[in-house]
Amino acid sequence: MREVMKKKDIEVKFRVFEDRCRQSGLKVTPQRVAVYKALIGTDLHPTAEEVHRMVKQDIHSISLDTVNRTLLTLAEIGAAFQVEGTGQRRRFDGDLENHQHFRCIKCGKIVDFHHKPFDNIDIPAQLHGQFQVMRKTVYLEGLCQTCSAVSSS
Template identity: 70%
Template sequence: MPENQHNSSNDNKLVDFEKRCRQHGLKITPQRVAVYKTLVGMDTHPTAEEVCQKVRDEISNISLDTVNRTLHTLSEIGAAFVVEGTGQPRRFDGGLEDHQHFLCMKCGKVIDFHHKPFDNIDIPDELKGQFKILRKTVYLEGLCGMCMHIENKSIIE
C-alpha cells in the first residue's frame, strides 16, 4: 500500500471513472478511457484540439470529433469540468459596481448578484507575489430559476 501510491491513486481514478460511465449507461470504449486519462494527465487546461493532439500518441487515428464529443460527455457526467465561462461568446459588462456572476450551465445566461462579503476576498501574499492580480471575484455556476423549473417539470411529466 505504501510505495506506489501514485499509481494506485491513478488506478482508483480509472476505476471510479468506469463506474461513473456505467452509472450513466455509457460504454467503456478505449477512446473514452484514453481521452479521460490524457485530460487528467495534463496540468494545463487544454482545448479539445490540444487533448486530441496528445491522445493521438495512444490512439493515432482518433478523430477530433470523438475527442470533442467525449470531452462534452465527460463534463456531463462530472468526470471533467469546463473552465469557467470558456466556450461562450465574449460577454461584456458595463456595471462597474461591485457584483458577482452566476452562470446558468443550461441556458448560458449570466446573472448578477451581490453579496457584500464577496467584494473583498483576501488574497494570500503567496499569490500576490506570483501574479499581478487585477480582478478577483467569486464565480458560481448551476441552474437558474427558470431552468430549475423546467427540469422539475420534465421529471414529473
Template identity: 45%
Template sequence: MMSKTSKELLEQFRSQCKARGLSITPQRTAIYEALIGSQDHPRTEDIYNRVKTAFPDMSIDTVYRTLCLFAEIGFVHLVEGYGEAKRYDPDTECHHHFRCMRCGRILDFREPRFDALDVPERFKQNCAVSNIKVVLEGVCDHCLQKTVES
C-alpha cells in the same frame, strides 16, 4: 494536485462507466488518461493533439463528444470562459480561478476562505447548486509587463 494515483483514477473511470452503461472504449480511455495527465486547462483540440500520437486516426468529433460526456458525468469540469473555445479542468476539487482578460490565461488557486461560502437561500431552495466558485478577472503579470515595455 491529484489525491488519487492515476491507476486508482482509471479504475474509478471504468467502474463509473459500467455503472452508467457506457462502453469502455480505447478512445474514451485515452482521452481520460490525457485529461488526468493535464496540469493545464486544455481545449478540445489540445486533448485531440495529445491523444493523436497514440490514435492517429481518432476523429476530433470523438474528442468533442467524449469531453462533453465526461463533463456531464463529472469526470472533468467545464471552465468558465469568455466566448472562446471551451476549456476543461481536470481538477474537480474545489478551487478558484484568476482569469486574464487580455491573454486568456487561467491561474488556479486554493483559498479555503472561499470554499465555504454560503449559497443564498433563494438558490438553496429552488435550484440544485453543484459548484460554487470565485472568479477573479483582471490582467496577469505577463500582460502587465508587456504594457510596461511598450
C-alpha cells in the same frame, strides 16, 4: 500547487470513472478512457485539440470529433469540467478538487489559484431547491501584471 498526477493515482481514478460510465449507461471504450486519462493527467486546462494531440500518441486513428464529444460527455456525467471563461475556445479541467480561477480581461489568460477559505463557501439556502450544485468556483477578473503595466503607460 497540484502536482501532475502519478500513474497509480490515474489507475485508481479510472476504476471510479469506469463505474460512473456504466451507471450512466455509457460504454467504456478505449477512446473514452484515453481521453479521460489524458485530461486528468494534466493541469493545463487543455482544449479539445490539445487533448486530441495527446491521445493520438496512444490511439493513432482517434478523431477530433470523438475527443470533443467525449470531453463534453465527461463534463455531463461530472467526471470533468468545462473551464468557465473567455468564449473563444473551449477548455476542460479534469481536476475536480477545489481551486479558483483568475482571468485577465485583456489577454484572456486563465490562472489557477488556491485559497482555503474559498474552498468552503456555503451554497445559499435559497438555491437548495433550485439547483444541484456540483462545483463552486470563485472567479476573478481583471488585469494581469503584464497587461496592467501596458495599459497604464
